[in-house]
Amino acid sequence: MTTPQQFDRLTPDGDTHERDVCRTCGFVDYQNPRIVVGSVVRHQGKVLMCRRAIEPRRGFWTVPAGYLELNETPEDGAKREAREEALANLKLGELLAIYSVPRLSQVQLIWRAELIDPGAGAVLYGVGEESLEVELFDWDKLPVDEIAFPTVHWMLGHEREVMEKGYLGPFGNVGQGGHE
Numbered sequence: 268m269t270t271p272q273q274f275d276r277l278t279p280d281g282d283t284h285e286r287d288v289c290r291t292c293g294f295v296d297y298q299n300p301r302i303v304v305g306s307v308v309r310h311q312g313k314v315l316m317c318r319r320a321i322e323p324r325r326g327f328w329t330v331p332a333g334y335l336e337l338n339e340t341p342e343d344g345a346k347r348e349a350r351e352e353a354l355a356n357l358k359l360g361e362l363l364a365i366y367s368v369p370r371l372s373q374v375q376l377i378w379r380a381e382l383i384d385p386g387a388g389a390v391l392y393g394v395g396e397e398s399l400e401v402e403l404f405d406w407d408k409l410p411v412d413e414i415a416f417p418t419v420h421w422m423l424g425h426e427r428e429v430m431e432k433g434y435l436g437p438f439g440n441v442g443q444g445g446h447e
Contacts, residue, residue: 300372304344305332306380307363307426308355313403314423315382315392317352319415320399327415330422331355332377333397341376349380353401354393356383364425364438366418377422379429 272294274287279295287296307330308315316328331349335341342359349355360379367374382391394401404410406427414420418440425438 298372300374302335302341302344303332303373303375304335304341304377305330305348305375305422306345306357306359306378307422308349308353308357308380308382309426310382310391310403313405314409314426315349315353315355316402316404316410317395317398318400318402319397321397324415326399326413328410328413329415329419330377332375342378345376345378345380350395352395352397354390354395355401356385357381358383361429361434362437363429364422364440366421366440368418368440375418379426379434 331352333348335344357380
């Protein structure tokens with residue numbers, strides 16, 4: 268018979284933060300930030316956006332992005348999210364931005380990307396399981412009042428800056444407070 272774990276909140280020896288520690292065996296249950304991966308996808312001068320079919324912010328627009336899975340590279344995760352949300356295959360470019368959202372315990376890694384033409388008879392993009400609709404928007408027709416999250420505004424603004432000035436390395440959210 269196994270003994271049920273009972274946790275106490277304390278600072279383990281040699282650590283600097285309070286953690287949940289099992290009274291029975293000493294196991295430390297580390298809680299670490301979640302990694303979000305995604306991309307700002309361009310095609311023929313337009314940007315790909317997905318209207319969310321899931322909470323939070325169901326019905327609002329975002330770029331293809333989501334949580335990194337275990338045993339997955341960030342790049343593979345960004346490509347997977349585009350396939351899941353927009354049935355799109357991507358060619359990833361430079362890392363556009365690294366955003367810190369401490370309130371949500373998130374670190375977001377966002378790439379610049381282009382749609383890959385799937386060839387003969389296949390769709391370039393479509394509505395995936397987590398999307399209500401998917402659309403290529405002209406930059407001046409983006410649904411700015413219906414964007415799901417502040418970081419999506421940051422991503423789109425940073426991509427426009429790269430398009431105007433060239434790529435100078437990944438952006439961050441310094442000066443934007445790291446809050447979403």
